[in-house]
Amino acid sequence: MESIQILDAKKHVGETVQIGAWVANKRSSGKIAFLQLRDGTAYFQGIVVKSEVGEEVFQLAKNLNQETAVLVTGEIREDSRSKFGYEIGISGLEVVGESHDYPITPKEHGTDFLMDHRHLWLRSSKQHAIMQIRNEIIRATYEFFNKNGFIKIDPPILTGSAPEGTTDLFETNYFDQKAYLSQSGQLYMEAAAMAFGKVFSFGPTFRAEKSKTRRHLIEFWMIEPEMAFMHQEESLEVQEQYVAFLVQNVLDNCDYALDVLGRDREVLKKYTKLPFPRISYDDAVELLQKNGFDDIQWGDDFGSPHETFIANSFDQPVFILNYPKAIKPFYMKPHPTREDVVICADMIAPEGYGEIIGGSERAIDHEYLLEQIRAHGLDENEYSWYLDLRKYGSVPHTGFGLGLERTVTWLSGIEHVRESIPFPRLLNRIYP
Template identity: 60%
Template sequence: MVQTVFIKHLSEHIGETIMIQGWLHTKRSSGKVAFLQLRDGTGFVQGVVTKAEVSEEIFARAIALTQESSLRVTGTVVKDERAPSGVELQIQDVEVVYLTHDYPITPKEHGVDFLLDHRHLWIRGPRQRAILKIRAEIIKAIRSFLDERDFTQVDPPILTPSSCEGTTTLFHTQYFDRDAYLTQSGQLYMEAAAMALGRVYSFGPTFRAEKSKTRRHLIEFWMIEPEMAYTTHEESLVIQEQLVAYIIQHVLTHCAIELKTLGRDLTKLQQVIAPFPRISYDEAITLLQKDGHEIQWGEDFGAPHEAAIVEHFSRPVFIERFPTTIKAFYMKPDPARPEVVLCADLLAPEGYGEIIGGSQRIDDPDLLAARFAEHELPEEAYAWYMDLRKYGSVPHSGFGLGLERTVAWICGLEHVRETIPFPRLLYRLYP
């Protein structure tokens, strides 16, 4: 019996005759040789069929193969330094599993709308596969980092009775005889979990009903939200920068082929070493004003402002202590300066903007009650959240990392729509 091997492991079988089960990505041929670009989900490899070395029937099968036909091929693995994987396959047999006709995505250029309409097929291409593999490794790195540091994963609900941040960007649904919403963050529930388990994190989908079409926005996206009891704002920042540096090193180590496929400039990623630079909101405003931006203290930053700020840094940069009036109700004011809160946004370099937002949370029940009143939040809806302050309140902090924006930055992508298998955009719910 010939052993079936995944393409990613072919370099371990040089000189051996093995079988690959996969699909034909592309093909070129002359009268005497056919070059088959094969894929199996784990990678790509070139298979060579030489007419003089196989039967007429096998060569005819190879010549007749069409793009994305499924097949099994048997051949000998040989070393080839020119190949991305370092090997190629000298094919001895071709078994057609299914012969495809009129595959819609051809090597020619296609428009974005066409490709998104065929996203279920588009993800088969080398570029899209590389992005999704890097996404998977980023997730693996995040889980490893947190699990190794005594965090426990907790899964908050997706259907919630109220908003986390008191905004109007919520997807409403009917929950039997009452109103409910798709979650925009699991943070409040993670605070409850932190009071039970100490260090926790959630990893799951979140939803924002923002009518935005920018290159950084999705309607459905994934968030990693750690929450930590007995943790100050400063301590949280250290964990955040260590996490991001860990992710980068993991991807550089495990995704060399994928990064090469994307043409990513590795020198920019190699500079991402903790600790990261930090500036205050005040300093950021001054910097923007010197650069000619018309922005005043008390205004929030948009994408152009974030892009301008990171031009001054080669690594991710923290912006700390935003005005209380533009941040969420649960953020703890700076005791030395109550008009700002103990929070920070982490901006990725190269214009990718905010990838992490975090803060120390209010732990004083009286102050939290005042915030409910200021933000006109119904106390009955947040009674359980107030209980966390009434029964054993402690200093605690947390943050949320947006997975798709992180993937876009690490991969060097123009738009987040390529960072998730099936993007949900303002005018797109198919496929």
């Protein structure tokens, strides 16, 4: 007898198989027990008929507690009534691990309760679906960059300086000196691009920002490509191709998860149409002011309501180009005809999900960068290696960073970023 996973049930219709699973829920009548089974790949129904299995097995099935681990034996059948499309007619049942008083029941629970039990909440069908989409985005990311000639480079997590000149860093002792948990691998990826041409990193980053918004995490994952001999417009094309590729792969490979989440596929399909619209920062400010946003002035950074209105005006991901120099990091290339803006772009996701990508063309002039480092009050000795990149064969180069969790949140259609990562780290939460 073959042991299979629930997701592969469609390949075994009419066969008797064995499946290791957990009992997510159950209901029974006098003669039939219906078990909602999950095994980590999918959920489906197991049916136990008293007249077919005998009194002992039927009573065992009727008395199973939520989240009891079982081995079930039975025949795979088509089930046109369920979205999954298949079920198992159970002929044999063995309890592997008992469960008693499982705290997360089918009733409603508060967010704090669920977060305190995140180690168990991950078992629910919605959380399972979100993690499936997260996994597909990760898989598709590697496929996209490998197909397009990028090499993966891993920047350090412990650094001696702040890439973006911020104070929102986690400080630690590195033997006899200070070190920080990385907030971005970008500067190191610039060095890697000078060695390998096209590179990307994929790893954890940390921000000690005391924010409680639905878009912010303390620990999150970033995908950060960097490309030598490339200008900003070419980078924007890579960015939109990459995002459209992610959306298409979620549509192609996450059918079951999208069903569970109730995500409208027609809405997602709009996000595969290229090119994505572009609007300058100047025009974005004017658009907002004309539509009642009296709080925004040129030189301000955009908040969530501003980004939401701009993206919804286009009904697609939209690039906002060339922000004021004063509100962007020191390493961005100055605009060739304007002193007040830099060559950069943020990609804003529609439906209120905000910025998912930030990128720019990088400044390549050694003296300009040295001047900017000093102007930002940074220690130029800490950045001497970064300045070296402008002394030994500097070339035009550009890059961007995509936030994995914000992208998962957007494509899943969920409300809060905390559900997009297995164990979220929030301002007041480091448990479990």
